[in-house]
Amino acid sequence: QSVLTQPPSASGTPGQRVTISCSGSSSNIGRNTVNWYQQLPGTAPKLLIYTNNQRPSGVPDRFSGSKSGTSASLAISGLQSEDEADYYCAAWDDSLNGGNVVFGGGTKLTVL
Amino acid sequence: QVQLVESGGGLVKPGGSLRLSCAASGFTFSDYYMNWIRQAPGKGLEWVSYISSSGSTICYADSVKGRFTISRDNAKNSLYLQMNSLRAEDTAVYFCARGAMAYSKSTFDYWGQGTLVTVSS
Numbered sequence: 601q602s603v604l605t606q607p608p609s610a611s612g613t614p615g616q617r618v619t620i621s622c623s624g625s626s627s628n629i630g631r632n633t634v635n636w637y638q639q640l641p642g643t644a645p646k647l648l649i650y651t652n653n654q655r656p657s658g659v660p661d662r663f664s665g666s667k668s669g670t671s672a673s674l675a676i677s678g679l680q681s682e683d684e685a686d687y688y689c690a691a692w693d694d695s696l697n698g699g700n701v702v703f704g705g706g707t708k709l710t711v712l
Numbered sequence: 713q714v715q716l717v718e719s720g721g722g723l724v725k726p727g728g729s730l731r732l733s734c735a736a737s738g739f740t741f742s743d744y745y746m747n748w749i750r751q752a753p754g755k756g757l758e759w760v761s762y763i764s765s766s767g768s769t770i771c772y773a774d775s776v777k778g779r780f781t782i783s784r785d786n787a788k789n790s791l792y793l794q795m796n797s798l799r800a801e802d803t804a805v806y807f808c809a810r811g812a813m814a815y816s817k818s819t820f821d822y823w824g825q826g827t828l829v830t831v832s833s
Contacts, residue, residue, distance in 0.1 A: 602756060633816045637757070644807055644823040645749075645757065651815050688757050690818040700773055701747075701759035701818045 603628060604689050606704035613712045617677040620707045622689030624670050628702055632692040634672040636665055639686040639706075648687070649674060676709075684711045714738040714822045716808050721827030728798050728831070734791040734808030734824055742766075742786040745811030747820060748793050750804035750829075758804070759818075761793065762811060776802075798831045805829075 605623040612618040622634065636649035647656050649665035652672065664675045672691075676683055689704040720732040734746070748760040761772045761782040770782055781794040791808050805828050809820035 632818070635816065635819050637820075639757075644825050645820075646823070647812075647819065647821050650812065650819045650821075654815075656821065686756075690757075690759075692817045697774065698771060699817070700771070701749075701762075703757045703759065706756040 602705040603693060603702035604691065604704035606687075606689060606707045608705065609708045609710065611710040611712055612676075612679045614679055614681065616679045617675060618679060618709065619676075620674045620687050620689075620709070622672045622674070622704050624672075624691060624702075626670060627695035628670075628691040628693040629667065629672055630670040631694060634665065634667050635690045636663075636672075636674045637688045637690065639688065640682075641685070645688065679711055681711050684709055714810065716810065716822055716824035718806060718808050718824045718827035721806065721829045723830045723832065724798055725833050726799060726831055729794070729796045730798065730829060732793040732795065732806055732808075732827060732829070736789045736791065736808075736810075739810070741784075741789040745813045745817075746782075746784060746791045747809045747811050748780075748782060748791075749807045749809055749820070749823075750802075751807070751826070752801075752804040755804075760806070762817065763791070795829070798829075800831050803829060803831045 637645040638648040639645040652667040653665040693702045747762045805826040810822040812819040812821040
């Protein structure tokens with residue numbers, strides 16, 4: 601059971617907008633920034649969003665992140681077939697013996 | 713370009729040991745925190761450990777504390793993970809990842825391709 605809670609699956613059709621939620625607590629998302637990672641099938645994860653809403657160079661602006669209180673969201677607009685992947689949120693958690701990085705359980709995005 | 717290449721994975725019996733390595737190139741290794749993150753087959757990501765740029769600060773997940781040891785050799789641009797008392801639940805692909813600490817301890821801007829560790833009798 602993951603410290604951060606994500607829906608196990610999400611789906612959309614090409615061109616649609618989808619959102620993936622990530623729910624945490626005051627010890628993680630509530631006081632620390634959130635990052636999002638995209639893992640395409642059979643590959644290593646890739647940083648998609650950092651510091652809640654910043655995109656690394658090369659990440660399309662179709663991807664956006666937000667955070668409010670103890671929750672965060674990843675939005676993908678203009679959905680494309682190549683967006684089919686697993687998405688993970690992550691944050692630092694201050695509550696566990698000096699701290700720990702915690703991940704969400706991941707959301708498998710299917711493009712219909 | 714930044715490259716992280718893990719090695720050392722394989723099949724090991726429960727209770728056994730294994731040492732993973734991660735060879736870094738394309739950046740000044742000694743300037744960056746480094747991490748190990750693992751992914752059990754068909755499961756999500758689990759952070760394992762980080763080590764500061766100088767090696768003076770180290771942190772472990774509770775699930776591996778006392779059994780795993782992270783280390784680095786800045787002269788060799790290499791990161792290591794010594795894994796002892798291995799259990800079946802340690803079976804996973806192990807990724808090394810560069811920490812972008814300027815942003816947060818959970819920001820990993822480059823990842824290796826991973827090395828598979830299988831713990832089974």
